[in-house]
Amino acid sequence: MAALLCFCALISAVCCAPLIETQPEQVHVSYPGEISLFMIDSCQSKQRQTVVVFIPIIFWLSVVEYGLWGGKLFSHTAEGDASVFIDGGPENRTMYVHRVTLTDLTPAASYVYHCGSDAGWSDIFYFTSLNESVSFSPRFALFGDMGNENPQSLSRLQKETQMGMYDVILHIGDFAYDMHEDNGRIGDEFMRQIQSIAAYTPYMTCPGNHEWAYNFSHYRSRFSMPGHTENLWYSWNIGPAHIISFSTEVYFYLEYGLDLLFRQYDWLQADLQEANRPENRAQRPWIITMGHRPMYCSNDDGDDCTHFQSYVRLGRNDTKPIAPGLEDLFYQYGVDLELWAHEHTYERLWPVYDYKVFNGSSEEPYVNPKAPVHIITGSAGCREKHDGFIPKPRDWSAFRSTDYGYTRMRLINGTHLYLEQVSDDQVALACVCVSVCLFVCVCVSE
Numbered sequence: 001m002a003a004l005l006c007f008c009a010l011i012s013a014v015c016c017a018p019l020i021e022t023q024p025e026q027v028h029v030s031y032p033g034e035i036s037l038f039m040i041d042s043c044q045s046k047q048r049q050t051v052v053v054f055i056p057i058i059f060w061l062s063v064v065e066y067g068l069w070g071g072k073l074f075s076h077t078a079e080g081d082a083s084v085f086i087d088g089g090p091e092n093r094t095m096y097v098h099r100v101t102l103t104d105l106t107p108a109a110s111y112v113y114h115c116g117s118d119a120g121w122s123d124i125f126y127f128t129s130l131n132e133s134v135s136f137s138p139r140f141a142l143f144g145d146m147g148n149e150n151p152q153s154l155s156r157l158q159k160e161t162q163m164g165m166y167d168v169i170l171h172i173g174d175f176a177y178d179m180h181e182d183n184g185r186i187g188d189e190f191m192r193q194i195q196s197i198a199a200y201t202p203y204m205t206c207p208g209n210h211e212w213a214y215n216f217s218h219y220r221s222r223f224s225m226p227g228h229t230e231n232l233w234y235s236w237n238i239g240p241a242h243i244i245s246f247s248t249e250v251y252f253y254l255e256y257g258l259d260l261l262f263r264q265y266d267w268l269q270a271d272l273q274e275a276n277r278p279e280n281r282a283q284r285p286w287i288i289t290m291g292h293r294p295m296y297c298s299n300d301d302g303d304d305c306t307h308f309q310s311y312v313r314l315g316r317n318d319t320k321p322i323a324p325g326l327e328d329l330f331y332q333y334g335v336d337l338e339l340w341a342h343e344h345t346y347e348r349l350w351p352v353y354d355y356k357v358f359n360g361s362s363e364e365p366y367v368n369p370k371a372p373v374h375i376i377t378g379s380a381g382c383r384e385k386h387d388g389f390i391p392k393p394r395d396w397s398a399f400r401s402t403d404y405g406y407t408r409m410r411l412i413n414g415t416h417l418y419l420e421q422v423s424d425d426q427v428a429l430a431c432v433c434v435s436v437c438l439f440v441c442v443c444v445s446e
Helices: 154-162 182-198 213-222 258-275 278-283 327-332
Strands: 002-011 025-030 039-046 063-068 076-079 081-086 094-105 110-117 125-128 139-143 168-172 203-206 234-238 241-245 286-290 337-340 346-349 373-377 397-401 405-411 416-423 429-435
Touching: 025 182, 025 203, 063 094, 076 094, 081 213, 094 110, 094 213, 139 154, 154 182, 168 337, 182 203, 182 213, 203 241, 241 258, 258 278, 258 327, 373 405, 397 416
Parallel strands: 002 039, 139 168, 168 203, 241 286, 286 337, 337 373
Antiparallel strands: 002 094, 025 039, 063 076, 063 110, 081 094, 110 125, 139 405, 234 241, 346 373, 346 397, 405 416, 416 429
């Protein structure tokens, strides 16, 4: 059995007036984490008027109509609920966020859907429900730091997603630059921009530093990730992998609560313990993490990852109690691959722990490596342009690029994982490989 969650926001106008000219938008889908579920994530609707007030939900019914691809169109209907989101800017713009869960989907089947009500319907989209098999070989696009301005990689991602090249999108923090700006209108525009990706393929996220405003309220309200932590940290399973998303920002925005840092750490430890139970690790040998600010980088700036005493890597000793870092935890529990963004570049590391390289061998560094492999992929494009690198790379740095681009990943099976970096500035693709066993890399040109 599978399920789908549709999340629709409604910006309304005149109090007690019937809703008119409403058109659902900003649709996106996501997985819920449980193997028996699949979710649609977001539709938003708006009024053209600028005065924003609360209108009772009775004026707007959250509905998703859907059916199997090639079958009777919209043969099934699911209704959802709504919540109110008020932007923290001076206008206090009010939006209604609608979520709908679809159940009893056939695993790995293609569906057509739209969402809305008699007041207005979205465009027609399609998705594929979750393949529950551990032998499933899912394909990912992953990136961070994509803005409303200069979203360099967006057009290629739009085309490739609608061609069916990906089963999942991972956006590793920093959205829109910034979702809260112009009283949330930049967030609206960005969510409209990514609808051409996120309405077709599950769009899985983690928070970045650009989501800081109003205690990350836009991020927490606009997305619907698994678990019950308002999208800040969660885990889910797909194919042979257990994927963990977490917030690096709990180490930096202590004004929002030091307890978040410790709660997340305790949750991570418990989640990794469960993932490492012999029966679970046998089914899903890959453990992959995604968080925004990296532990290591060789960029020419003053970010946390350029410091040996990185907060994310080693924790903070200026808190009471002392806040633990994540490198030892991930190393202890055998995390295979750590995905990061934040730096507006691409960097692949050798297997590394405590600043030391632990290659599998000199000839095959990524075959049975003795430490996690780190990938930094934050060059999808934003108004802050590129970052630079220090002239001489560190010993643990294997490959660096300042080109705009994003990363493709395929979980081939329980022992083979393939990555390649797409340069949006050049035609060729830079081939990247990580594995616990033997990898065959094939570079692709377009």
